[in-house]
Amino acid sequence: MLRQIIFPVLLGIAGCGVLIWLGLWQIDRLAWKEDILANINARLAADPQPFADDVTEADDEYTRVTLSGAPTGQELQVLVSGTAAGTGYRVISRFETEDGSAILLDQGLLPLDGKAAEPLVAPMQVIGTVLWPDDQNSSTPDPDLSENIWFARNVVTMAEALDTRPFMVVATATTPADPRLTPLPITTADIKNDHFEYAVTWFLLAIVWAVMSLFLILRTLRPKDA
Known part of the structure; x- marks a missing residue:
């Protein structure tokens, strides 16, 4: 009986692990994006400076x-x-x-x-x-x-x-x-930041995967009719 559920258990653990990792990765990306937006907001809130035409994208955008x-x-x-x-x-x-x-x-x-x-x-x-x-x-x-x-x-x-x-x-x-x-x-409202929604999506998929894996395990353990 134990041998029969090895595959669905491994499948469930692997699937949940990947989906949870993707959710955590999106949380990291969310922190990264929020740091960028905070920096942009600080620049947009600063007093305007006299224009100089030697601006560069790396140093002067926003x-x-x-x-x-x-x-x-x-x-x-x-x-x-x-x-x-x-x-x-x-x-x-x-x-x-x-x-x-x-x-x-x-x-x-x-x-x-x-x-x-x-x-x-x-x-x-x-x-x-x-x-x-x-x-x-x-x-x-x-x-x-x-x-x-x-x-x-x-x-x-x-x-x-x-x-x-x-x-x-x-x-x-x-x-x-x-x-x-x-x-x-320009406002930061125009800059997309969907990482929180993506993280929630991956975590919900992990829950769904866990439930489906449990269902598969229970179905595998169910005695077959003679």
């Missing part, structure tokens, strides 16, 4: 900055939905700073029916956050260049298209404000 200059009127429009301002086009502009650098400026959301409106081309003060977004994945369509409709932000591609430095400042506010646009400031 740093708040102030800068002066003017958009040139050249812009890329990224179709987005689910933002705080609704569905529309993120406007990524070529922005020339007072010292002559050209950078990418995410000015905010343009309503779907606003594509024909003229951009504000005027000197402005900007408060924003330095970012290197790459929203593309393998299923992202190529941009429709004839209609100026993009489907993801990609710093490298957009910098080449607008002939700018390969990083972006996401505007929190501009003075004066472009009346077409609603700024979309």
Whole structure:
């Protein structure tokens, strides 16, 4: 009889062990992600610093900055939905700073029916956050260049298209404000952190596996009808 239950017992222990390990791994990932989010929140809560164009992704992403200059009127429009301002086009502009650098400026959301409106081309003060977004994945369509409709932000591609430095400042506010646009400031609410839900899922699966293994063991031990 003992020999008959060796396999289901080993199967139950192995399965539960793997699922519990996956749950614990997600708990570790949760702590790692929360540390990252705390660091980002600290940067977003800091006072904005004067912009310097020697920023690097490793040291300066999510740093708040102030800068002066003017958009040139050249812009890329990224179709987005689910933002705080609704569905529309993120406007990524070529922005020339007072010292002559050209950078990418995410000015905010343009309503779907606003594509024909003229951009504000005027000197402005900007408060924003330095970012290197790459929203593309393998299923992202190529941009429709004839209609100026993009489907993801990609710093490298957009910098080449607008002939700018390969990083972006996401505007929190501009003075004066472009009346077409609603700024979309960066918050950590936009950064996914599903590790707790994944951990709960793995632990629940471990419980289910244990119950199924126990059922299999009891069924194996049940005397067979003559």
